Amino acid sequence: MRIGVFICHCGSNIAGTVDCAGVAAQAARFPDVAYSTDIMYACAEPGQDAIIEAIREHGLTGVVVASCTPRMHEPTFRRAVERAGLNRYMFEMANIREHVSWIGKDMDANTNKAAELVRMAVAKLRLNRELTPKSFPVTKRVLVIGGGVAGIQAALDAADAGLEVVLVEKEPSIGGKMAKLDKTFPTVDCSSCILGPRMVDVAQHPKITLYAAAEVESVSGYVGNFSVRIRKKATCVDWDKCTGCGLCTEKCPSRKSYDRFNEGVGPTTAIIIPFPQAIPKKASIEREFCRQFTRGKCGVCAKVCPTGAIDYDMQDSFVEVEVGGIVAATGYDLMDWTVYEEYGGGRYPDVITSLQYERLLSASGPTGGHVRRPSDGAEPRDVVFIQCVGSRDPSVGRPYCSGFCCMYTAKQAILTKDHIPDSQSYVFYMDIRSPGKGYDEFTRRVQEEYQAQYIRGRVSRIYPSRGKLVVCGADTLMGTQVEVAADLVVLAVGGEAAHGAPQLAEKLRISYDQYGFFMEGHPKLKPVETNTAGVFLAGSCQGLKDIPSSVAQGSAAAAKVIGLLSRDMLESDPQIAQVTVSRCIGCGKCIEVCPFKAIQEIDLRGQPRAEVIETVCQGCGVCNATCPQGAIQLSHFTDNQILAEVEALCRF
Amino acid sequence: MAIEQELQAAVKAALPELDCIIGWGPGPDALRDAPLFLRDAADADVLRAGFFSVNNPALFLPEYKGRKIGVLVKGCDARSVGQLLLEGLVRREDLFVIGFPCSGVIDAGKAAALIADRCEAGELRSVREQGDSIVLEGPDGAFSLAKKDVRADKCERCLFPNAMDADLFVGEKRAPFAELDEYADLAAFEQAPLEERMAFWEKEMSRCIRCYACRDACPLCVCRDQCVAVARDPHWLSQADGIRDKLFFQIIHASHLAGRCTGCGECERACPMGIPVLLLKRALSRRVETLFAYRAGIDMQGRPPLLTFSLEEPRIKERDW
Ligand SMILES: Cc1cc2nc3c(=O)[nH]c(=O)nc-3n(C[C@H](O)[C@H](O)[C@H](O)COP(=O)(O)OP(=O)(O)OC[C@H]3O[C@@H](n4cnc5c(N)ncnc54)[C@H](O)[C@@H]3O)c2cc1C
Ligand code: SF4
Ligand code: SF4
Ligand code: SF4
Ligand code: SF4
Numbered sequence: 022m023r024i025g026v027f028i029c030h031c032g033s034n035i036a037g038t039v040d041c042a043g044v045a046a047q048a049a050r051f052p053d054v055a056y057s058t059d060i061m062y063a064c065a066e067p068g069q070d071a072i073i074e075a076i077r078e079h080g081l082t083g084v085v086v087a088s089c090t091p092r093m094h095e096p097t098f099r100r101a102v103e104r105a106g107l108n109r110y111m112f113e114m115a116n117i118r119e120h121v122s123w124i125g126k127d128m129d130a131n132t133n134k135a136a137e138l139v140r141m142a143v144a145k146l147r148l149n150r151e152l153t154p155k156s157f158p159v160t161k162r163v164l165v166i167g168g169g170v171a172g173i174q175a176a177l178d179a180a181d182a183g184l185e186v187v188l189v190e191k192e193p194s195i196g197g198k199m200a201k202l203d204k205t206f207p208t209v210d211c212s213s214c215i216l217g218p219r220m221v222d223v224a225q226h227p228k229i230t231l232y233a234a235a236e237v238e239s240v241s242g243y244v245g246n247f248s249v250r251i252r253k254k255a256t257c258v259d260w261d262k263c264t265g266c267g268l269c270t271e272k273c274p275s276r277k278s279y280d281r282f283n284e285g286v287g288p289t290t291a292i293i294i295p296f297p298q299a300i301p302k303k304a305s306i307e308r309e310f311c312r313q314f315t316r317g318k319c320g321v322c323a324k325v326c327p328t329g330a331i332d333y334d335m336q337d338s339f340v341e342v343e344v345g346g347i348v349a350a351t352g353y354d355l356m357d358w359t360v361y362e363e364y365g366g367g368r369y370p371d372v373i374t375s376l377q378y379e380r381l382l383s384a385s386g387p388t389g390g391h392v393r394r395p396s397d398g399a400e401p402r403d404v405v406f407i408q409c410v411g412s413r414d415p416s417v418g419r420p421y422c423s424g425f426c427c428m429y430t431a432k433q434a435i436l437t438k439d440h441i442p443d444s445q446s447y448v449f450y451m452d453i454r455s456p457g458k459g460y461d462e463f464t465r466r467v468q469e470e471y472q473a474q475y476i477r478g479r480v481s482r483i484y485p486s487r488g489k490l491v492v493c494g495a496d497t498l499m500g501t502q503v504e505v506a507a508d509l510v511v512l513a514v515g516g517e518a519a520h521g522a523p524q525l526a527e528k529l530r531i532s533y534d535q536y537g538f539f540m541e542g543h544p545k546l547k548p549v550e551t552n553t554a555g556v557f558l559a560g561s562c563q564g565l566k567d568i569p570s571s572v573a574q575g576s577a578a579a580a581k582v583i584g585l586l587s588r589d590m591l592e593s594d595p596q597i598a599q600v601t602v603s604r605c606i607g608c609g610k611c612i613e614v615c616p617f618k619a620i621q622e623i624d625l626r627g628q629p630r631a632e633v634i635e636t637v638c639q640g641c642g643v644c645n646a647t648c649p650q651g652a653i654q655l656s657h658f659t660d661n662q663i664l665a666e667v668e669a670l671c672r673f
Numbered sequence: 674m675a676i677e678q679e680l681q682a683a684v685k686a687a688l689p690e691l692d693c694i695i696g697w698g699p700g701p702d703a704l705r706d707a708p709l710f711l712r713d714a715a716d717a718d719v720l721r722a723g724f725f726s727v728n729n730p731a732l733f734l735p736e737y738k739g740r741k742i743g744v745l746v747k748g749c750d751a752r753s754v755g756q757l758l759l760e761g762l763v764r765r766e767d768l769f770v771i772g773f774p775c776s777g778v779i780d781a782g783k784a785a786a787l788i789a790d791r792c793e794a795g796e797l798r799s800v801r802e803q804g805d806s807i808v809l810e811g812p813d814g815a816f817s818l819a820k821k822d823v824r825a826d827k828c829e830r831c832l833f834p835n836a837m838d839a840d841l842f843v844g845e846k847r848a849p850f851a852e853l854d855e856y857a858d859l860a861a862f863e864q865a866p867l868e869e870r871m872a873f874w875e876k877e878m879s880r881c882i883r884c885y886a887c888r889d890a891c892p893l894c895v896c897r898d899q900c901v902a903v904a905r906d907p908h909w910l911s912q913a914d915g916i917r918d919k920l921f922f923q924i925i926h927a928s929h930l931a932g933r934c935t936g937c938g939e940c941e942r943a944c945p946m947g948i949p950v951l952l953l954k955r956a957l958s959r960r961v962e963t964l965f966a967y968r969a970g971i972d973m974q975g976r977p978p979l980l981t982f983s984l985e986e987p988r989i990k991e992r993d994w
Contacts, residue, residue: 527984604899606895606896608760608762608895609761610760610980613982614980614982647979649895649929650896650899650900651901651906659907661907664908664909
């Protein structure tokens with residue numbers, strides 16, 4: 022074998038603390054190394070050209086590049102060696118930036134370590150084999166999980182491009198948080214007026230199949246060919262028969278049910294159509310409140326339903342769909358603010374969340390758009406808004422900024438004035454964060470035109486006194502203590518990943534951060550991709566964001582899926598497990614452990630043996646580690662290759 | 674002995690339905706029985722089962738997969754059979770398991786040491802059990818030893834002296850000797866600093882002659898001629914004569930047995946150099962027990978934890994949900 026070694030300076034990123042020329046000189050003496058040099062930027066065009074030229078000039082049959090993380094540039098260099106006529110797997114990368122230059126300052130130690138890593142890469146490369154991917158057909162259908170504004174956008178864009186779309190929403194209606202909002206910043210236009218038509222489009226689009234009140238049960242398969250099992254939750258109403266007339270909701274005698282859509286502002290019935298513009302506009306029974314279930318008798322809705330749609334015995338049912346790509350758009354939920362004792366820990370009815378306030382402001386809300394405080398139904402005069410409740414607060418495990426609260430608080434202060442002209446709003450804030458088109462102007466307007474009083478400081482205590490809530494805080498700009506006697510306190514509660522997001526991530530085999538937000542493939546260059554091929558992200562499930570950004574990301578995710586599924590065939594990754602039949606004793610341990618069910622038992626002259634289903638194997642290597650015989654090996658990461666690396670490192 | 678005769682009768686009755694019954698018969702010297710493979714009921718009279726029936730007959734079962742085999746088992750042997758069943762290495766319907774109450778087995782080494790001033794094991798004319806003692810017929814007449822002085826260590830720790838899941842159980846089940854902490858000795862050993870323990874293993878392993886008797890005696894070492902110890906592809910172990918490769922092999926053996934080893938002790942007994950290799954395996958068994966609440970070869974509904982894949986282990990909290 023003739024190996025070429027290229028030690029990248031990465032400008033001064035590596036060369037600053039590693040003697041690159043020295044490493045190249047050492048590498049020249051490693052076994053099979055025919056050519057070795059250092060190079061300024063290996064990934065840049067001149068760098069890639071130099072590699073290609075060296076391959077041709079020196080008849081190289083394998084290449085090692087020592088530079089940055091393979092995460093970023095392994096594909097780049099693989100393509101480069103391929104352009105020079107080599108198989109792309111005759112390439113190895115040593116990470117001497119993240120693993121060496123960025124983590125130590127000692128030039129000698131770094132140079133030494135870099136040389137060791139290159140020695141390992143060379144040792145492995147000597148055992149590399151040419152691998153060729155196989156191609157397989159794709160299913161031109163996409164699954165969108167979550168029907169908030171981001172998921173709706175992704176679904177519509179993908180469907181308009183001709184793809185079949187399956188949209189799964191866990192609530193009985195799509196719309197997400199935006200459907201609950203009254204108006205939206207910075208234009209203060211009606212939320213349901215702009216979202217409603219989009220929701221109708223989803224319902225009417227011939228390419229979109231909507232499963233509301235449904236969740237993803239399991240996902241198997243791989244990019245291009247996922248099999249998804251969807252659980253349709255028993256709504257106790259046959260949606261094929263339900264016309265959405267709403268008679269049942271009028272007659273239902275159980276009138277104390279928790280109203281999830283209205284965030285618990287006022288009760289609702291046990292059979293619900295969540296809101297007038299719901300899509301689909303179908304009724305569903307909430308069993309925990311339904312008398313038929315809690316008391317064993319009632320049956321009122323079944324009696325009044327003109328189409329006989331009520332079915333108390335309904336069970337969850339399942340549908341299986343085959344899709345080629347998946348967009349996760351599960352959004353966010355508000356954090357549980359009652360951990361804050363200083364705000365009353367949930368004991369004072371007139372301390373409410375921002376989302377509850379949206380429902381009070383909304384004309385379609387339980388108060389018909391008249392702002393009434395929960396305790397006595399009185400119209401408030403003095404309204405205090407507290408920002409950053411559960412945002413930027415490491416003490417409750419939420420160090421991040423929720424991003425949209427500054428803006429919606431300003432919006433809500435404006436709307437308060439619109440609803441109650443003689444009201445006065447007070448906003449306790451930490452900083453005002455309003456980057457974005459027209460955003461800063463908006464937060465000025467609320468102070469200048471609407472006379473909202475902005476107080477920079479945190480609230481230390483709220484206590485009730487003579488029908489009011491006394492809000493005590495510090496004004497850090499004035500250096501004084503302030504007390505405001507409020508009629509209503511609105512907490513700008515921060516967001517967190519949607520409940521159940523980590524569990525869904527496990528099903529999709531994507532990563533999530535410590536807060537449950539899904540991890541993008543690269544924070545800058547792959548904001549909608551994940552590290553699982555074929556799975557994309559849209560909206561605030563990836564990190565909290567406002568509507569414009571959620572919509573943009575929905576479109577971006579759709580574009581990625583459209584691109585992926587525009588191909589008829591995809592290439593499979595050849596870095597997968599393979600069984601050496603002569604060594605396999607047919608013990609079946611690999612079959613048991615494979616998380617992807619990629620191994621099957623075959624019969625070889627009456628003896629059981631293992632066989633890997635190539636397109637299903639993800640190359641995770643669990644089987645490899647389990648097989649006692651070493652009979653199942655991961656191509657490109659065989660035991661021998663790993664041993665060679667270990668030997669190279671642990672020479673005695 | 675009554676039990677032995679009952680077992681002989683049981684074996685005679687069962688044999689017509691079976692290809693072979695594995696038990697014990699006369700061994701190389703009076704202190705040790707040897708495995709016996711009975712195919713003919715007429716030979717059943719030489720069958721033995723008791724204090725000297727040390728070998729674990731489960732060792733032979735995977736080779737016979739597909740044939741109808743009867744097997745006599747002590748408590749520990751039964752666990753090996755159980756684990757083989759769980760791993761699908763033998764099939765329940767092929768087996769006829771005959772259990773009997775085990776009162777422990779002899780550690781021939783301990784006995785040889787105790788009689789050293791009288792004679793060698795080979796000079797003993799006969800040995801028999803008598804209650805809590807054994808009576809030995811030496812060149813200079815008979816003498817007896819207390820069973821507890823010559824019993825194998827593993828039997829003192831044993832919590833499962835009665836074969837579970839036997840098709841036939843001959844005799845009365847007995848209670849374990851003590852409810853002691855199976856791993857007390859190990860815990861004491863693990864108190865020592867790492868360097869000291871490493872030095873211990875280096876010293877012990879320096880005696881290893883790489884005969885692989887430990888591996889060959891293990892009923893759960895099922896790779897046989899495909900063992901990584903001798904394979905050249907992948908080339909895990911070199912032929913170099915050094916402690917490194919010897920210890921490496923033991924560690925591979927122990928990790929291949931993690932969650933599978935039943936502590937039958939055959940590996941350690943087989944070692945001609947007296948290396949305490951069981952200790953390594955027990956160290957892993959203990960970890961498996963604490964991490965996965967799993968004991969090998971007992972629960973036929975259980976799943977060997979390292980032979981399954983699950984996203985969440987209830988006892989290993991990686992996430993807070
Ligand atoms: C009080 C308040 C006011 C706001 N005002 C504004 C504003 O004026 N302007 C603005 O731009 N932004 C505003 N925002 C932010 C806005 O709500 C978000 O930007 C937007 O809702 C994000 O959309 P999304 O689709 O990503 O998530 P979501 O709206 O949360 O939608 C996610 C959807 O996925 C569903 N889902 C979740 N998990 C699953 C699952 N496992 N399976 C299936 N479905 C699932 C949910 O039920 C939901 O329907 C406000 C936020 C708050 C809290
Ligand atoms: S684990 Fe190894 S030996 Fe056992 S069936 Fe799988 S490949 Fe064959
Ligand atoms: S590497 Fe092995 S365990 Fe992993 S997916 Fe492939 S066959 Fe399954
Ligand atoms: S039986 Fe003893 S000497 Fe033989 S390989 Fe095993 S540990 Fe080494
Ligand atoms: S490793 Fe030793 S103690 Fe464990 S099952 Fe094998 S022979 Fe028995």
